[in-house]
Structures are given as structure tokens and as C-alpha cells.
Amino acid sequence: MGFVIGIDVGGSTTKIVGIGEKGVQKPLFVRAADPVASLFGALGKYTYDNGIPLDSIEKIMITGVGSAYITQPLYGIPTAKADEFLADGLGATYHTSLDHTIVVSMGTGTSLVKVEGDKIQHIGGIGIGGGTIMGLANLLLKTSDIWEVIELAKKGSLANIDLQIQDITNAPLEGLPLDATASNFGKVRGAVSQEDAALGILNMVLQCIGKSAILSALNTSIRDFVLIGNLTQLPQCGEVFPVLEKMFGVRFLIPKYAEYRTAVGAALTYTKRRDYVEIPG
Numbered sequence: 001m002g003f004v005i006g007i008d009v010g011g012s013t014t015k016i017v018g019i020g021e022k023g024v025q026k027p028l029f030v031r032a033a034d035p036v037a038s039l040f041g042a043l044g045k046y047t048y049d050n051g052i053p054l055d056s057i058e059k060i061m062i063t064g065v066g067s068a069y070i071t072q073p074l075y076g077i078p079t080a081k082a083d084e085f086l087a088d089g090l091g092a093t094y095h096t097s098l099d100h101t102i103v104v105s106m107g108t109g110t111s112l113v114k115v116e117g118d119k120i121q122h123i124g125g126i127g128i129g130g131g132t133i134m135g136l137a138n139l140l141l142k143t144s145d146i147w148e149v150i151e152l153a154k155k156g157s158l159a160n161i162d163l164q165i166q167d168i169t170n171a172p173l174e175g176l177p178l179d180a181t182a183s184n185f186g187k188v189r190g191a192v193s194q195e196d197a198a199l200g201i202l203n204m205v206l207q208c209i210g211k212s213a214i215l216s217a218l219n220t221s222i223r224d225f226v227l228i229g230n231l232t233q234l235p236q237c238g239e240v241f242p243v244l245e246k247m248f249g250v251r252f253l254i255p256k257y258a259e260y261r262t263a264v265g266a267a268l269t270y271t272k273r274r275d276y277v278e279i280p281g
Helices: 035-049 065-069 084-092 130-141 146-153 194-216 237-248 258-271
Strands: 003-009 013-020 023-031 057-063 079-081 100-106 110-116 119-126 181-183 224-228 251-253
Touching: 003 035, 003 065, 003 084, 003 258, 013 035, 013 258, 023 035, 023 258, 035 057, 035 065, 057 258, 084 100, 084 110, 084 119, 084 224, 084 258, 100 194, 110 194, 119 194, 130 146, 130 194, 146 194, 194 224, 194 237, 224 258, 237 251
Parallel strands: 003 057, 057 079, 100 224, 224 251
Antiparallel strands: 003 013, 013 023, 100 110, 110 119
């Protein structure tokens, strides 16, 4: 088998990976003003940086919302479109021992994909994710720089933002410790620091995502959740998800190359001979 390229095309960003005999090779992230420019920029840079001749590429597999703009093969190479949710499931479980899990794709919003052996099914999602963070950051912090939000949050305190169980009772509720969140932003009564607000935003979004995933597995035996997408790179994930694991007896896994797993899954759609749609030449 030759080299297979997987590409996840967003509205203005593109993630690209190559899969060959040695597995995943150096993922790449490219940002551009439109999806087509982003895709061609990513593909050109990826092949150049990794010394990959175009004639060594057997297949290009694309997925994501921006893939709708691609109507012809790229650089004359056989090109096809992979279902995004199938790519999520295949990519998230690649090189893991999990075949009974829910994949939590944390992007602009959040989608939930159930994996049960070879059966991969989109089961829903919520409109809370990176877009929520950026919208609230613009509104409350007057910034659209995610790195500024992250740095502010490192100096914040949730005790000044969130209403906790211990704020409304001196006795823990069944299954809920005293420091569990009763209401996100429920303690705010006036001006708060930017640091506290930044942490409150990130904490609320990650808590909502984690708890939504847990609720989606009710009445099933699933206790493992694989987190993928850009939000997995937030350092606050290391604070929020372990608390949820302990509280609800579940496990959240952030695999290597988590933010590129949909692109990995696009390539795997071809190598594993799953359903995909050819782009006619």
C-alpha cells in the first residue's frame, strides 16, 4: 500500500496527516481565510516538509465541513470523501484497545459518536465548544486570543465564580462532594476579575462537555470516553476531567495526536475499506 493522506477540512483551518508503513507521520495544522486555500496550503506544505513525492500518494481522503467545497481530485491524485462521524470513530480508537466507547469530538461545538465494535454511530451533540469559549471571551474579556484566555485562567479562582454545593449546604449530597459545582457562574453578583472569568468560561465549557458525554452513556455499559479535537489541548482538561472521572466512575482518554484524530480517521476509512464517496476526475 502506498501513502494515504487524511485531511480534516474546517471552515478556515485544515488538519492533515499521512499514514504509511510506519503509521501516522507528522501531523500538520494550517490556517487560512477559506477552506480551499487552507486545504491546498496544508497539502502542499505537508508533502514538501516531509519529502513526499506526489506519485507516492495512493489516496487522499478528505472529511469535515469544508470538504463540501472540493469537487475534483487534488493534484490529479485519487481523492474521496469520508463521513466525518465515521472518521471520528475510526481515528479516536486508532491504536487503542477500545472498541466499546463514546468519542467526544470537541471542536466549535461538540459531537458524540458511539463505537461498538465495527458499528460507529453519531448519537448527538451539543452546541457548546470552542465557539462558546471564543464568543464569551469576546463578550466578557474583550479578546479573541485563546492563548490569552488560557493564561488568564491559570491565575483565576472558581471560588469567586461558581456556586458550589458547600455554598448552599454543609452536608454533602449523595454522590456529590462539597466542592462540586451547583451552578456555573452562580456566585457572580458584580464585577469579577478577568482571571476568574476566564477560568469560569473554560471550566463551564469543559464540564458541560464531560457531563453531556456521561449522560449520553446512561443505560449502557460504556464507561470509557475518548476526547478528540482542538479543546483537548487546553491545560484545564487536566483539572476538569479527572474530577468527573472520580465523581462518576468513568474514564476519559486523550490519545496522542488527539486534535488530529478526525484526519487520521479519514485515512483509515480507506485503509480499512469502510464506505466513502469517490470524487470523480
